[in-house]
Amino acid sequence: MTDNSRSAATVEPSAPRPSSFGRVMQAILVVVALLQVILVATQAMLAGIGLDGRAIGADLHESNSTVVAIVGVVQVIAAVLWWRPGRGRGAAPLLAAGLLLAVMAQMVAGQNSVLAVHIPLGIGILLGSIWLLRIALRRQPSST
Template sequence: MFLRVVIMLQTIAVFVQAITAGVMLSSPHGGALHSAGSYTLFVVVVVHVIAAVLAWRPGGGPARPIWLALGFLVLVSAQVAVGLAGVAVVHVPLGMLLFGLSVLHLVRIWATTGRQAAPVPGGSAV
C-alpha cells in the first residue's frame, strides 16, 4: 500500500514539474518553483527506492520494483544534470519520458496490488 502511495506522489511530482516548467517560461519566479520541484521529486524518488526495498524485504515479494525504482532514480539524476547544464533539447523529452514511465509504473502497481487484494465476485480468480 505504501509503495502505491509513493508512486502516486512521484507521478504527481513529475506532472507538477511540467507545470512549473511552463511557469518558468512565463514568469521571473518560475525558475525557483521548478528548482524546488526538482528537489521534491528527487526526495520522492529516493523514498520510492526505500519503499520498494521495504515492500520486497519483509514480505518476500519480487525484486522487480526495486530495479524499476533504481532505474527511475538514475533517470531523474540524469534529468537534474541535464537541466542544470541547460540542455533543453534533452531535458524536455526526458521529462516527458519520466512522466510516461511513472504513469505506467503507477498503473501496473495499482493493478497488480489491487488484483491480489480483492477477489472477483462469484469465486472465480482473475
C-alpha cells in the same frame, strides 16, 4: 471426540495470503508512487510557467526537482521493502532505481540547460512514474 474438536479437524486451511508486511509496503509504495506522479506532472506545469517568462515558475521548477529526487529515494526504499521482505514484484525496485537515476540525470541536464535531453527525459520520467504506480496498484501475488 467432541463436536468442537471434530469440526476443527475437518476445516481446511484457506488459501495462502500475502503477508501483512507485504500489504503495508505495497500500500506505502502506492502512496509514494502516486505522490511522485503528481510531483513530476507538476514539474511540467512549473516549467511551462517558467518558459512563459515568469521567474517564479523557474524557481519553483528547480525547488520541486529536489523534492522529486527525495521522493525518488523514498520510492526506491519502499519498492525494495515491498519486493524483498514483502514478496512483491521484482520489477518495482528496478524501475524505481532507474527512475531515480533518470531524475538525477534530469537535474544535471536542467542545470546545464541541455533542453534536447531535459525535455524528452522529463516525459520519460513521467511515463515511468505512471508505470511504477500501475505495478504497485496491481494485486500482489499470494505468498506460498
